[in-house]
Amino acid sequence: MKNKDYKTVLKTHALRITDCRVDVLNVFHHSKKARSFKNLEDQLGHYDRVTLYRTLNSFIEKGILHRIPDDSGYARYALCHNDCTPQKHQHDHAHFKCDDCGAIECLEEQHVPNIRLAGYLVKEANLILSGTCKACT
Ligand SMILES: [Zn+2]
Ligand SMILES: [Zn+2]
Ligand SMILES: [Zn+2]
Known part of the structure; x- marks a missing residue:
């Protein structure tokens, strides 16, 4: 993907285009692997932590990224x-x-198999292989 395409992604998710957002998208599109905040910080150290955190959170909110629980x-x-x-x-995919x-x-x-538990309200199901x-x- 090119920078122009990242800008389109931001636009379709109703996010303002900033250099940081474009760079974060670029890092995630570069490989399929999931990244921790630390990975991101290592690669984009020229942005301050708060900016990176906000960028991540806005991406999660808008449906660009999802969080994967890790033990x-x-x-x-x-x-x-x-x-x-x-x-x-x-x-509902596994990791x-x-x-x-x-x-x-x-x-x-x-x-992830859809498990129904009578009397419980299941909010999230995770499967990590x-x-x-x-x-x-
Ligand atoms: Zn390996
Ligand atoms: Zn999602
Ligand atoms: Zn996933």
Whole structure:
């Protein structure tokens, strides 16, 4: 994707175009892997933390990125591949975590089973598979 296309993404999600937003989009489009805030900071260290945090949060709010819970305690973020909207992030896909390189990927094709629990209100279901990724096998 080119800078022009990132600007279109921002426009369609009703976000103002800023250099930081374009750069963050660029980082996420560069590879399929999920990134932590630290990854982002390492690559875009010329922006201050607050700006990066706000950018991430606006992307999550608008349906550009989704958060992936991680047992390491650091949340990761990945691009939304479906047409997410602020009202509805459609995320029933599983994720894969590599024990060797630590990478987390979205498994778009693998859906989290829809488990119904009588008497409970399920808000979120996450499925993280772990093992060795393609690059590490
Ligand atoms: Zn989403
Ligand atoms: Zn790996
Ligand atoms: Zn995902």
